[in-house]
Amino acid sequence: MPFGAGAHKCIGMHFGTLEVKTIIAALVRDYEWEIPGDYRMPWGFTTIPFPRDGAPVSLRRSDRLRVAR
Numbered sequence: 001m002p003f004g005a006g007a008h009k010c011i012g013m014h015f016g017t018l019e020v021k022t023i024i025a026a027l028v029r030d031y032e033w034e035i036p037g038d039y040r041m042p043w044g045f046t047t048i049p050f051p052r053d054g055a056p057v058s059l060r061r062s063d064r065l066r067v068a069r
């Protein structure tokens, strides 16, 4: 769905999917994520699917990555 459909469907779809997977893998590996437990995302569909409220996620760099001094 994020890449459109029909004759003008995104030609970078497979590369774009790999890029996004790479970015998400790094974010999941290197950051601790927090989001309210009862959060339900209000989807917007005016262009590509997106969270209409900006998604209240906070990311904190994982402790395991901090170098001890």
Ligand code: HEM
Binding pocket: 002, 003, 004, 005, 006, 007, 008, 009, 010, 011, 012, 013, 015, 016, 017, 020, 048
């Ligand atoms: C996550 C990354 C990407 C997203 C979400 C995305 C999304 C889209 C969308 C929604 C369209 C319009 C499809 C339609 O009109 O039905 C599109 C078209 C297009 N995208 Fe992407 N795209 C991404 C990455 C890329 C990359 C990496 C490239 C090139 C290397 C690319 C090249 C193009 C081109 C050339 C079109 C126009 C195709 C045409 O009009 O025939 N896109 N893309």
